[in-house]
Amino acid sequence: MSKPIYILNGPDLNLLGEREPEIYGTDTLDSIRQQVEAHATDAGHKVDFRQTNGEGDLIDWVQEAREKASGVIINAGAYTHTSVALLDALLTLDIPVIEVHLSNPFKREEFRHHSYVSPAATGLICGLGAQGYLRAIDALIELFNNS
Numbered sequence: 202m203s204k205p206i207y208i209l210n211g212p213d214l215n216l217l218g219e220r221e222p223e224i225y226g227t228d229t230l231d232s233i234r235q236q237v238e239a240h241a242t243d244a245g246h247k248v249d250f251r252q253t254n255g256e257g258d259l260i261d262w263v264q265e266a267r268e269k270a271s272g273v274i275i276n277a278g279a280y281t282h283t284s285v286a287l288l289d290a291l292l293t294l295d296i297p298v299i300e301v302h303l304s305n306p307f308k309r310e311e312f313r314h315h316s317y318v319s320p321a322a323t324g325l326i327c328g329l330g331a332q333g334y335l336r337a338i339d340a341l342i343e344l345f346n347n348s
């Protein structure tokens with residue numbers, strides 16, 4: 202069995218469903234996890250889906266992914282816009298990384314237009330809500346198949 206795809210979610214994403222639904226949609230994080238797991242399983246892949254409010258946890262998980270993951274899908278929440286430490290951790294990976302955002306940060310406040318994750322990402326999917334996670338799985342599988 203190949204290594205799992207790590208799906209790493211940052212701060213406040215545990216509140217999906219309640220938090221600004223007009224921006225982030227009404228799906229809960231648990232419902233997104235179920236959709237993603239079913240989608241990956243159908244395609245013959247395993248996922249390890251996690252959420253934390255801590256910057257250090259995200260960095261530890263990215264470091265763990267160096268050995269244990271086949272690819273990483275990351276929605277770093279607000280750390281996207283603040284964390285050089287997360288960028289440095291992501292730059293150590295030699296597996297594909299897809300950055301995901303439920304909303305389209307480029308349509309929002311100026312401070313959300315800059316991402317510290319993007320320079321380390323193979324690709325970026327934003328503005329598609331929960332569907333973005335499913336498209337990120339598809340993108341990773343395509344990348345695995347082409348490598």
Ligand code: DHK
Nearest residue numbers: 213278279302303304306313
């Ligand atoms: C989630 C957050 O929590 C924000 O801080 C980002 C991102 C956008 C999202 O759209 O998924 O700015």
